[in-house]
Amino acid sequence: xxxxxxxxxxxxxxxxxxxxxxxxxxxxxxxxxxxxxxxxxxxxxxxxxxxxxxxxxxxxxxxxxxxxxxxxxxxxxxxxxxxxxxxxxxxxxxxxxxxxxxxxxxxxxxxxxxxxxxxxxxxxxxxxxxxxxxxxxxxxxxxxxxxxxxxxxxxxxxxxxxxxxxxxxxxxxxxxxxxxxxxxxxxxxxxxxxxxxxxxxxxxxxxxxxxxxxxxxxxxxxxxxxxxxxxxxxxxxxxxxxxxxxxxxxxxxxxxxxxxxxxxxxxxxxxxxxxxxxxxxxxxxxxxxxxxxxxxxxxxxxxxxxxxxxxxxxxxxxxxxxxxxxxxxxxxxxxxxxxxxxxxxxxxxxx
Amino acid sequence: xxxxxxxxxxxxxxxxxxxxxxxxxxxxxxxxxxxxxxxxxxxxxxxxxxxxxxxxxxxxxxxxxxxxxxxxxxxxxxxxxxxxxxxxxxxxxxxxxxxxxxxxxxxxxxxxxxxxxxxxxxxxxxxxxxxxxxxxxxxxxxxxxxxxxxxxxxxxxxxxxxxxxxxxxxxxxxxxxxxxxxxxxxxxxxxxxxxxxxxxxxxxxxxxxxxxxxxxxxxxxxxxxxxxxxxxxxxxxxxxxxxxxxxxxxxxxxxxxxxxxxxxxxxxxxxxxxxxxxxxxxxxxxxxxxxxxxxxxxxxxxxxxxxxxxxxxxxxxxxxxxxxxxxxxxxxxxxxxxxxxxxxxxxxxxx
DNA sequence: GGATACGATGGGAGCGCTCCCACCGTGATG
DNA sequence: CATCACGGTGGGAGCGCTCCCATCGTATCC
Numbered sequence: 001x002x003x004x005x006x007x008x009x010x011x012x013x014x015x016x017x018x019x020x021x022x023x024x025x026x027x028x029x030x031x032x033x034x035x036x037x038x039x040x041x042x043x044x045x046x047x048x049x050x051x052x053x054x055x056x057x058x059x060x061x062x063x064x065x066x067x068x069x070x071x072x073x074x075x076x077x078x079x080x081x082x083x084x085x086x087x088x089x090x091x092x093x094x095x096x097x098x099x100x101x102x103x104x105x106x107x108x109x110x111x112x113x114x115x116x117x118x119x120x121x122x123x124x125x126x127x128x129x130x131x132x133x134x135x136x137x138x139x140x141x142x143x144x145x146x147x148x149x150x151x152x153x154x155x156x157x158x159x160x161x162x163x164x165x166x167x168x169x170x171x172x173x174x175x176x177x178x179x180x181x182x183x184x185x186x187x188x189x190x191x192x193x194x195x196x197x198x199x200x201x202x203x204x205x206x207x208x209x210x211x212x213x214x215x216x217x218x219x220x221x222x223x224x225x226x227x228x229x230x231x232x233x234x235x236x237x238x239x240x241x242x243x244x245x246x247x248x249x250x251x252x253x254x255x256x257x258x259x260x261x262x263x264x265x266x267x268x269x270x271x272x273x274x275x276x277x278x279x280x281x282x283x284x285x286x287x288x289x290x291x292x293x294x295x296x297x298x299x300x301x302x303x304x305x306x307x308x309x310x311x312x313x314x315x316x317x318x319x320x321x322x323x324x325x326x327x328x329x330x331x332x333x334x335x336x337x338x339x340x341x342x343x344x345x346x347x348x349x350x351x
Numbered sequence: 352x353x354x355x356x357x358x359x360x361x362x363x364x365x366x367x368x369x370x371x372x373x374x375x376x377x378x379x380x381x382x383x384x385x386x387x388x389x390x391x392x393x394x395x396x397x398x399x400x401x402x403x404x405x406x407x408x409x410x411x412x413x414x415x416x417x418x419x420x421x422x423x424x425x426x427x428x429x430x431x432x433x434x435x436x437x438x439x440x441x442x443x444x445x446x447x448x449x450x451x452x453x454x455x456x457x458x459x460x461x462x463x464x465x466x467x468x469x470x471x472x473x474x475x476x477x478x479x480x481x482x483x484x485x486x487x488x489x490x491x492x493x494x495x496x497x498x499x500x501x502x503x504x505x506x507x508x509x510x511x512x513x514x515x516x517x518x519x520x521x522x523x524x525x526x527x528x529x530x531x532x533x534x535x536x537x538x539x540x541x542x543x544x545x546x547x548x549x550x551x552x553x554x555x556x557x558x559x560x561x562x563x564x565x566x567x568x569x570x571x572x573x574x575x576x577x578x579x580x581x582x583x584x585x586x587x588x589x590x591x592x593x594x595x596x597x598x599x600x601x602x603x604x605x606x607x608x609x610x611x612x613x614x615x616x617x618x619x620x621x622x623x624x625x626x627x628x629x630x631x632x633x634x635x636x637x638x639x640x641x642x643x644x645x646x647x648x649x650x651x652x653x654x655x656x657x658x659x660x661x662x663x664x665x666x667x668x669x670x671x672x673x674x675x676x677x678x679x680x681x682x683x684x685x686x687x688x689x690x691x692x693x694x695x696x697x698x699x700x701x702x
Numbered sequence: 703g704g705a706t707a708c709g710a711t712g713g714g715a716g717c718g719c720t721c722c723c724a725c726c727g728t729g730a731t732g
Numbered sequence: 733c734a735t736c737a738c739g740g741t742g743g744g745a746g747c748g749c750t751c752c753c754a755t756c757g758t759a760t761c762c
Contacts, residue, residue, distance in 0.1 A: 013479065013481070015747095015748055015749085016748065016749065016750095017748080017749095020712095025711075025712080026711060026712035026713060027712075027713065027748095027749085027750095028711065028712060028713065028750085028751085028752090029710085029711060029712075031749070031750060031751090032710095032711090035750085039709070039710065039711090040710075040711085041709085041710065041711090044710080044711085056479070058476050058479035058480050059480060059748085059749075060417070060480060060481055060747085060748055060749070061413075061416075061480040061481060061482045062412075062413050062414075062416035062417040062422070062481065062747085062748080062749090063413075063417050063717090063747070063748035063749040063750090064748080064749055064750075065412075065413035065416075065717095065749090066411070066413040066414050066417050066716095066717050066718065066719085066747090066748080066749070066750090067716080067717055067748075067749040067750040067751080068717090068749075068750055068751085069717075069750095071413070082443065082446050082447050082450055083443065083447065086437060086440070086442070086443035086446070087443075089437070091437070092433065092434065092437035095433050095437070096433050096434065099433055099464065103467075103469065103470070108461075108463075108477065108482070109462075110459075110461045110462070111460075111461070111462040112459075113450065116454075118454065119454070125409050126459065128364065128407075128409035129409050129410060129411060129412040130364070130411055130412060130413065131412045131459075366717095366718055366719085367718065367719065367720095368718080368719095371742095376741075376742085377741060377742035377743060378718095378719085378720095378742075378743065379720085379721085379722090379741070379742060379743065380740085380741060380742075382719075382720060382721090383740095383741090386720085390739070390740065390741090391740075391741085392739085392740065392741090395740080395741085410718085410719075411717090411718055411719070413717085413718080413719090414717070414718035414719040414720090414747090415718080415719055415720075416719090416747095417717090417718080417719070417720090417746095417747050417748065417749085418718075418719040418720040418721080418746080418747055419719075419720055419721085419747090420720095420747075703762105704761105704762095705760105705761085705762085706759105706760080706761075706762095707758100707759090707760080707761095708757105708758090708759090708760100709756105709757095709758090709759100710755100710756085710757085710758100711754100711755080711756075711757100712753105712754090712755080712756095713752100713753095713754095713755105714751105714752095714753090714754100715750105715751090715752090715753105716749100716750095716751090717748105717749085717750085717751105718747105719746100719747085720745105720746095720747085721744105721745090721746090721747100722743100722744095722745090723742105723743095723744090723745105724741100724742090724743095724744100725740105725741080725742080725743105726739105726740085726741075726742095727738105727739095727740090727741105728737100728738090728739090728740105729736105729737090729738095730735105730736085730737080730738105731734105731735080731736075731737095732733105732734090732735080732736095
């Protein structure tokens with residue numbers, strides 16, 4: 001193999017045409033080899049590959065994108081400021097899952113933050129500019145117009161979680177209903193009978209489903225669902241404290257609490273401790289998310305785990321499938337895939 | 352303004368040509384307006400802008416990249432697996448700093464992980480494919496061939512930290528020498544006289560500079576630099592423990608320790624405590640990085656802070672400058688910018 | 703041996719843009 | 733009144749690739 005050119009200082013890179021000349025074939029043939037078309041003889045293929053290696057040829061992405069109308073790149077759009085993105089292990093796991101699928105392809109992942117208003121507006125431009133073949137949307141709020149914008153632009157997209165019962169976009173969610181149910185079933189099995197619930201904001205779809213699953217488990221066990229034992233939080237630690245205080249005031253006899261997130265469980269724990277309740281002896285506590293704090297809490301928190309890495313994988317698979325279809329074959333709105341992955345209870349010391 | 356087309360279902364987006372037709376001008380004129388050229392009359396500019404708005408025109412990136420040979424995108428290349436990237440606040444701050452500068456431009460940031468070997472190899476292809484105008488390299492190891500590969504490809508690049516005294520690439524580093532010096536000066540001011548040092552691996556440039564600064568401070572104060580008081584660690588907690596144990600065995604009379612990283616300081620702290628030494632009463636402890644653990648340590652750790660956000664900003668500025676030059680004007684190897692930002696001592700309870 | 707089929711190949715057209723040169727008209731200048 | 737300068741404009745050429753159609757050769761069949 002000949003020495004490869006250092007292209008530095010503005011030297012131009014070899015083109016298809018030059019590879020073709022070197023290999024003594026036509027442009028079309030080289031293109032076929034590069035793209036792995038089967039309609040090339042073994043001899044020719046070898047000659048072309050040799051020429052590619054000698055010249056250190058790499059296809060120009062821009063030219064390919066322009067001619068073929070595809071970029072071989074997808075974007076992960078994070079509608080949050082960078083800080084939050086890095087702070088939450090959720091994103092890390094999603095990216096990891098995405099990466100696992102993309103590693104087997106030639107598709108590149110672009111991370112895009114759209115935290116601020118300005119960046120938000122620019123995103124439309126960005127997608128309109130056909131920089132990417134598709135979009136992965138994570139951490140989308142119920143009232144976020146972004147998904148609909150993306151959909152209207154005709155850009156294939158998959159959303160993590162869903163915004164409501166009838167999500168218009170393709171989505172991958174975890175089984176929030178099952179998660180809530182299994183948490184409460186676990187508490188019942190532990191012999192608890194007066195089970196309180198700190199929910200997330202009930203206009204958030206996932207939070208409502210956790211709540212529904214919880215009620216379902218109680219009903220299935222023949223328990224009455226007592227409104228006095230339900231208090232709404234806001235996914236913050238402070239919200240968890242407030243909710244716990246209210247529950248304790250109304251029902252000092254409660255012997256278990258299911259919180260819709262680990263962070264709220266952490267808040268609840270503080271209030272319980274201040275009230276002199278031992279965990280789990282007096283009150284069993286179960287959280288949701290299986291986050292880092294669950295493991296580090298004292299006592300370690302029983303929590304419901306979502307398969308986040310797996311969600312990242314499935315989102316990516318779904319998106320690549322959608323992209324692979326020709327535009328006219330793409331699923332019509334309303335007939336998109338809605339995937340729901342199972343959750344799992346991780347039992348620790350708090351229950 | 353007319354209703355904007357929803358392009359969905361494979362509908363094509365408007366082109367420059369169509370905007371030109373709509374505005375009753377030529378292609379060139381529209382291009383000039385889009386790119387903010389001053390050589391357009393106010394009348395014409397307004398007409399074109401109206402047409403752009405009516406059609407919802409967005410320039411096609413691929414076509415622009417092909418014609419102009421620039422992508423308006425830069426890549427942040429992280430030669431680490433995703434996990435580490437998210438785990439370390441360092442990266443979060445860098446990305447934040449980069450984002451601050453890019454927010455004022457039309458340049459897009461792409462995050463690229465090159466942790467695995469496979470991804471590593473693909474990166475060359477990626478850069479060769481002219482997907483980006485330049486590259487930001489962070490967390491590069493001394494023996495990493497990546498920077499030279501990038502340089503050889505003629506892709507403008509800026510590296511965070513430097514690999515050695517004579518870094519070939521443009522770089523932005525923090526003042527490790529000054530950081531080491533100020534840490535030790537602080538200990539001397541506190542009246543400590545027997546100051547031990549746990550260094551990072553001395554083949555890592557930054558670690559060596561911290562060590563050098565430390566020695567310089569000692570020498571300036573008229574202290575002899577006692578080899579018995581220097582022990583090399585490896586930036587891990589375990590390494591910090593081992594080093595501390597060795598130092599304590601050799602010199603039980605030491606009254607201060609400067610560790611080359613917070614994590615090593617954390618390891619040292621455990622050993623000191625096991626040996627019954629109180630911090631800071633018996634032994635003062637200073638770390639490096641001002642990481643989260645510094646604040647959360649018991650007692651809170653005095654540490655040297657690097658201006659990481661600022662480093663991200665400066666790296667980006669440097670890179671954009673380099674990109675703005677025509678290729679033939681770009682700095683020759685050896686005459687690249689080497690920027691060093693000041694470090695700062697954050698005094699807490701451990702000293 | 704000629705018609706047929708099909709795999710392999712070459713290269714024209716065109717993707718949407720920027721660059722640049724030619725050209726137009728106007729007002730200043732000799 | 734001819735000449736020049738210059739701001740403003742139109743549009744050809746070309747970026748490097750993919751797509752596709754025409755073409756060529758060879759194996760296959762009657």
